[in-house]
Amino acid sequence: MECNTVRPLLDADSDGELDLVRHLELEEHLRACASCAGLAEAICSRRNALRESLPRFTAPPHLVANIRAALAAEIKPAASLPTPASGASIAWRFWRIAGIAASIGVALLIGYNLGGANARSNALFDDAVSSHIRSLEADHLTDVASTDQHTVKPWFAGKLDFAPPVFDLAAVGFPLIGGRLEYLDGRPAAALVFQRRKHAINLFIWPSGSSSMSTRQTSRHGYNAISWSQGSFNFVAVSEIPAAELGQFADEYGRLGR
């Protein structure tokens, strides 16, 4: 190993992040090179200083008591928890059943439209629509039901090999109600679920890799889907809401992602 190779690795080595082979090569270099060894020693001094001198704050005892009390207060009225989903559960359930029939019809129509340069894109819409239908059919709209982007986003950590951008659009009339895992475009994807009046919007997100998509909207028989790419992700949104509203949803989501 050369000094130029060794120096950028010294931090990672002291953090225990180097693999064994590189660690051993680095050790060998440090035995022979006084200047790199000096740097390694400085890094070691820094680590010791930080560990010995910086306080690791610990939670005060009353904090646990406060949290327990707040939790107990929350559990009591839990039977009538006013989340958007449970508040409108009867209408929601009816809409699910009504939506399935329409959705299957649209899925078939979209399926017939395959061909040409749009084949991949159409297949994708097909998959997205099917996922949308399954989510309604199996009463499985969300794996994590939460109106809070701060709990939905971390829920995906460890379940996906990427961190999808999660935003709540409640301020512009599309409240986030949860998320679930999906399989789309031949790989695991995040599905975020938003609500518009009594309608659900499924937003599928997965890394674009080398195949980003142009913005494209399909609109058939009142059933709409829109696809776009932003940053390193592909997005497809599916819903019964009018095309213009779904377009607005996509714009708002894209704006927050910039």
Place this chain on the structure above:
Amino acid sequence: MPHSFEQTILPHLDAAYNLARWLLRHDHDAEDAVQDACLRACRALDRFRGGDGRAWLLTIVRNVCFSRLRHDRVGAPAEDFDDNVHGPTEDRAETNASVWREARADLLRQALERLPAEYREIIALRELEGLSYREIAAIADIPIGTVMSRLARARHKLQDELIALAPKEFSHGV
């Protein structure tokens, strides 16, 4: 229910508080943020399907804290932290052994409190909680490469602040 507050969240309360305390820099604000984060976590707990409870809780804590920090910057535009504007990776002073060997605890703490929140976070997670790059990447929602570059910048900025706080003591070594 397979997960409960006592099993999933309580064991990581100190880690949660330490992160919140370094991010918000006040006892009361940190308590408030941790309580908020724990309640949010509990509301989603029945949907939590195992995995790393600590990383999960810390992610919620840091998101709550950063929301508050952004909210507190009244009038200032909400800007994303840009690692690149905080100095290049090259052309900076090397780690100085004498600065660190002679660092006084109170000055070190002051120096860290002067750094931007993203740097306080990464130092707290790496040096105090001992988390791996991968764990930090998941919690802060950044790629591992960014963890490494941000950590390198944070450490050098910390050394700069430390020298600035005690210029006389280190003038001979710099």
